[in-house]
Structure formats: structure tokens, C-alpha cells
Amino acid sequence: MLLSQQRYLKDILKRAGMLDCKPVTTPISPTKAVSGPEVPYADPTQYRSLAAHAFTTTSDWVALKRVLRYVNGTLNLGLHISLFACLDIHAYSDTDWAGDPDDRKSTSGFAVCLGNNLISWVCRKQHTVARSSIDAEYKGMADVSPEVT
Structure with a gap:
């Protein structure tokens, strides 16, 4: 589909x-x-x-x-949903630390898949300024964790 x-x-x-x-x-x-x-x-x-x-x-x-x-x-693009025997949930997260040159806020994104099907994704600027790249990564992971629990 x-x-x-x-x-x-x-x-x-x-x-x-x-x-x-x-x-x-x-x-x-x-x-x-x-x-x-x-x-x-x-x-x-x-x-x-x-x-x-x-x-x-x-x-x-x-x-x-x-x-x-x-x-x-990109009008002809869409989201392909297929039947798949595996119902494992996989989540992928990435963060661009201090990527905005104006306010130095980081951008986080994640994708959640059920089997081979993408079921949720987000890309947005973080609300607060991260003091380090690991701080930005932790905030990104905190955004994705409610999606998979």
C-alpha cells in the first residue's frame, strides 16, 4: 500500500x-x-x-x-506500507549539536519503524541550548523514548 x-x-x-x-x-x-x-x-x-x-x-x-x-x-512520493512478519520496533535518533548559527540550539530527529514500515518520525529544533554534544544527544534520545514505550 x-x-x-x-x-x-x-x-x-x-x-x-x-x-x-x-x-x-x-x-x-x-x-x-x-x-x-x-x-x-x-x-x-x-x-x-x-x-x-x-x-x-x-x-x-x-x-x-x-x-x-x-x-x-516530490508529488509522486509516498509512504510504502507492506505486510511483514516481523513486528520488531526499531528507533533511530540523530542530533546536530548547536546547528543553528543564530541561537546555537541543536536540531534532533528520529524515526521509528515497525518491521520495515516507518510509523513515526520527527525533526525539530531543541527547546534549550545544549552545553555539549552528548547533552544534545541525550535530549534527542529523550524525545524518541516515549514513541517506543
Whole structure:
């Protein structure tokens, strides 16, 4: 079975007027820094609506447009769910210590699989500044542990 949000994503692109935009392969530019001066969008109400639907928290219209171009290039992707005899739970976690150059907060992410099927994943900035890489890793592990208990 393939779970897909193609119709939902096309609706978001249509509201943004970007159905025929040129797709990109990454949601953020691999060569440009994320921090820096922001370019405000002319219609804040439409921007907030699109940003909420695109699951992004940035207030930079250029960055949001890039995310939407990435969405356009990944419309045919989905989550493949298959029957699998093994029902073992596997959790994977990783952390980028002090990865945000503006506030030095770390970013944590995890993925939880049941057999071969991905059932949960998260990637988010940690709420507090970690004093060391091991501190950041412990906080990341604390985020994933409720998912598997």
C-alpha cells in the first residue's frame, strides 16, 4: 500500500499559484545560509495560510517558495506500507549539536519503524541550548523514548 498526499499537496500549490513551478530536489538551498535578512511577503494572511499547510515556521517568503518547489518535485512520493512478519520496533535518533548559527540550539530527529514500515518520525529544533554534544544527544534520545514505550 502507498500512502500519498498528492491531492492535498496539489491544493496547496494551487492556492500559492505554483502548480507549474520548476521543481527542486532539496527543500532548502544547500549552498546558502538559512539565517540572514528576511524578505517579507506582501500578503501576510496568505503567507501564514501557506506556511501552516507546508509545515514550515520560517517567515521568509523565498524559503517558503523553495519548500513549495520541492513539494512540486516530490508529488509522486509516498509512504510504502507492506505486510511483514516481523513486528520488531526499531528507533533511530540523530542530533546536530548547536546547528543553528543564530541561537546555537541543536536540531534532533528520529524515526521509528515497525518491521520495515516507518510509523513515526520527527525533526525539530531543541527547546534549550545544549552545553555539549552528548547533552544534545541525550535530549534527542529523550524525545524518541516515549514513541517506543
